Amino acid sequence: MQSGIISNHGHDVAWLDSIGLGLNPTQVLNRIEAFNPDAVLALAGDASWPNDVRFLRRLGARGLAPKLILSGDVPRFEPERTFREIPYAEAILADFTSTGAVNHWMGERSTPGLIDRALTHHDNPGKQWTGGQARHDLIATDRYQLPFHAGRPFGSVLLNYGCPFSCNFCNTGEIPYKLRDIDEALAELRQVHQMGLKAAYIRDATANGKRSHWLAFCKALAKEKLNLMWNVFCTFQPFDAELAQAMAKAGCTVVQFGFETADQALRAETGKAFANEAAEAAVRYCHEAGIRVCGHFVLGLPGQSPNEIRASGAFARHLDLDYASFNLATARPGTELRAWLDGDESTGGDASVGGYEGGFTALSTTDLQRMRREAIIRFYLRPRPLKAIMNDTSPSSWRHLATTMRAFSRAF
Numbered sequence: 001m002q003s004g005i006i007s008n009h010g011h012d013v014a015w016l017d018s019i020g021l022g023l024n025p026t027q028v029l030n031r032i033e034a035f036n037p038d039a040v041l042a043l044a045g046d047a048s049w050p051n052d053v054r055f056l057r058r059l060g061a062r063g064l065a066p067k068l069i070l071s072g073d074v075p076r077f078e079p080e081r082t083f084r085e086i087p088y089a090e091a092i093l094a095d096f097t098s099t100g101a102v103n104h105w106m107g108e109r110s111t112p113g114l115i116d117r118a119l120t121h122h123d124n125p126g127k128q129w130t131g132g133q134a135r136h137d138l139i140a141t142d143r144y145q146l147p148f149h150a151g152r153p154f155g156s157v158l159l160n161y162g163c164p165f166s167c168n169f170c171n172t173g174e175i176p177y178k179l180r181d182i183d184e185a186l187a188e189l190r191q192v193h194q195m196g197l198k199a200a201y202i203r204d205a206t207a208n209g210k211r212s213h214w215l216a217f218c219k220a221l222a223k224e225k226l227n228l229m230w231n232v233f234c235t236f237q238p239f240d241a242e243l244a245q246a247m248a249k250a251g252c253t254v255v256q257f258g259f260e261t262a263d264q265a266l267r268a269e270t271g272k273a274f275a276n277e278a279a280e281a282a283v284r285y286c287h288e289a290g291i292r293v294c295g296h297f298v299l300g301l302p303g304q305s306p307n308e309i310r311a312s313g314a315f316a317r318h319l320d321l322d323y324a325s326f327n328l329a330t331a332r333p334g335t336e337l338r339a340w341l342d343g344d345e346s347t348g349g350d351a352s353v354g355g356y357e358g359g360f361t362a363l364s365t366t367d368l369q370r371m372r373r374e375a376i377i378r379f380y381l382r383p384r385p386l387k388a389i390m391n392d393t394s395p396s397s398w399r400h401l402a403t404t405m406r407a408f409s410r411a412f
């Protein structure tokens, strides 16, 4: 998004994806030095914060990050800590869809979506966003794989930003929901198609947050006949057969739902008061439309007992999902869980070192990890998920299978 916004303002953009390219810190520093930027926008987050701070201090010491603006969950939700630990940062970009960063660099007074050094959050009002087309040409798409689309390279395109819901373990709900102009999103998908990519990831946290807008987008995309296969996150309520059919006609092959738990009361406590019957219906609508379903579950939510955690694994199997992701509860910055743990002072650390994992139940992190492994094994040793993984026997699919097996081995 920012690559499009900054380019639209007439500036050259270089994008250094050091993780994707597998660069070590010295190689990253050398590349930045060679580019000699006039301004730097850097992403730093909870999963890698200690390393990010070390690196950004090195970058600053060498004078390679002029007019540094930071983005990511720690800067967004813990700005005071961010400015304290990286004192030379000029501002924080709290809204990816805003022009705040480029306005700041150009010396303009209006900087929507920025948090300044006085910790003032400059609002970026409105229920819609537009940013031009992201610079997909800058991204090393061959460096990324998803367990979908037989591992083909994909283009990531955002339609709607933020989320209209609010879950206690997720900070995306703290970001106001904004709709993107459908024609602009379609133009970006045409760009992805023209680059020769066959797959796309619609990056919305909740694509169907406004049903009419999402349905209109799917119908318009179907008319484009781009033949892109894509996956997307939706909520399973409200969700219906008409949506599933329209999504399938537009090329959707996988939809991802956050079911979180088998326990309706606990799911409601986390922020989604959706019934299990709605989950069953949503999966059925998708399967009837020919769309595979990936379900996400959070293990170790506050007060969850071992039997309740096992019930989530059983629910994933009962729903007959094609893919399932079992994640341990962590306290991300900006979430209710983080505030609760910080107040409780029962544990410390950050998600990157597992400091908060296991802090919500009587179970140890080791026990939770063991239960997670059990859930994965019992889920994937079944016909439907195995078929979804195998998908087809194209050469790319066999490469994908090898990658998937490596990913599984990391979970054990």
Ligand code: SF4
Pocket (backbone or CB within 6 Å): 163, 164, 165, 166, 167, 170, 171, 172, 173, 205, 206, 235, 258, 271
């Ligand atoms: S978990 Fe999903 S529905 Fe809940 S706040 Fe996050 S993005 Fe929204």
